[in-house]
Amino acid sequence: MLERLNRALEHIEAHLDERLDIGEAARIAVTSEYHFRRLFSALAGMPLSEYVRRRRLTLAGAEVLAGERTLLEIAVRYGYTSGEAFARAFRAVHGVGPGAARQTGAALYSQPRMSFRLIVEGSSSMQYRIVRKDAFHVVGKKARVPLVHEGVNPAIAEFVRGIARETTDRIKALSDQDPDGIVAVTDDLDPSRAEGTELDYYHGVVTGTRVHVPEDLDTLTVPAGTWAVFENSGPYPQALQYLWRDIYTQWFPSNPYQSRPGPEILRVRPSADGSTADAALWIPVEPTAP
Template identity: 75%
Template sequence: MLEGLNEAMEHIEERLCRSIDVAALARAAATSEYHFRRLFSALAGMPLSEYIRRRRMTVAGAEVLAGEMTLLDVATRYGYSSGEAFARAFRAVHGVGPGEARRTGAALRSQPRMSFRLVVEGSTGMRYRIVEKDRFRVVGRKARVPLVHEGANPAIAEFVRSIDEGTLRRLSGMSDQEPEGIVGVSDQLDPGRAEGTELDYYHAVLTSAEGEVPPDLDVLDVPAGTWAVFGSSGPFPQTLQHLWRDVFTQWFPSNPYRSRPGPEILRVGLSGDGEHADADLWIPVERAERSGPSA
């Protein structure tokens, strides 16, 4: 896994002046494009597209300051069809336009080249199990909300408060499989997991019922598949957010599975004061092909 990730990083460096095929990066890492984007985001702390943009603007910034090429030539070299588009991208990374940077010798920001190495962690272990589930339905209320990496998500909190007690009781009566009771279901997430990107959030239950659903409720049909289920306990909401991070940075690189498209399901039990959580996180997975042990 580590060797493949570093091969993908080398692929990026060799093609900063050309288009970068994410499918080729995923092949180098011996995984799917979907899983590669998510794994990179978890390990690097930023979406893959943002890392590539920062690396391009880092090396382009050096050429701007060197003054050996026109600004338009630099823009063209790094794949921008106009000086205006290049200037916008340059300013977004460096906080100053390329013309001003060249005239004043302004200090620019540098994105170091990334590489991945083994760090011995995980001495406390992770609780998980693998579950095969038949097709099921998610039934409840849905909202489009922004992704928040740290702290509570105000949009989700406000949405949940807006659901009346009668609706919650109806939903609880429809739950007929694990995870039992009302759960949080996240679907249609951006693969890069960038802060602020939107997702579909369901406050809902899981059911095998095939009949008509009341018109005031939303439905998500989920096909049969394999799920990895992780358990954790600790302060709320940090425990939930750190659980997802640890799954992608520790568990996936150490186990013969990769994520697959599908909703993520979170069942949370809160303490009376709302400060402690017992959580179960369900992630859709599939077996990963392994060509041999990583160095």
């Protein structure tokens, strides 16, 4: 898997100055574009779109200092439709505009070319199960919140605190299948999964599609599909966030599955003081091509 990912990165590197087709890079990695973007983000610690932008502006910076092309020619070469757009992007990465950089020979920032290597650390095995579920509903209360990679998400915490106990009890009573009880469901995430991008968050339960849903509750219809279910226990929420990271950096590269579009479902059973928790994380998956 890592060998295919590195070939895909070589393709990206060879086409930074052209109309880059991420779909072709995903095909080289023998995976879907959706999974390729998510896997890259987990392994690299940054969205694929951000890496491409930084690499393009790194190469553009070298051409700006070389002075062999006009600034507009360089802008077009690296995919910018105007000199103004190029200048804004250039300044955001290098801290100085391209014109000033050329005139003064300013020191510029560089995004190194990336490759992936497997490091065997002897970590403990990861427990998981594969579940095939018929179509179901997620029923509860929904909010649009920003993505936070580490620590408690303040927007989610405030949203959940604002749900009345009576409403939570009514929602919980609708639970009729695994994962049982109140769950946290995230859906409609930005493909980049960049910090601060928004997602739909449901505080709700999983129910059958024939359950009557009260009008004051929100419903997410989820088609039938396959899920990989991972369970862990530890400090909350750190252990859970590390679990998500390990799924993408260890489990996916080692197993014949890839992520597919769909909501992620989290069931948490916190300790009395809330410092630790038992968690089960449901990730929508599909088999990879043979």
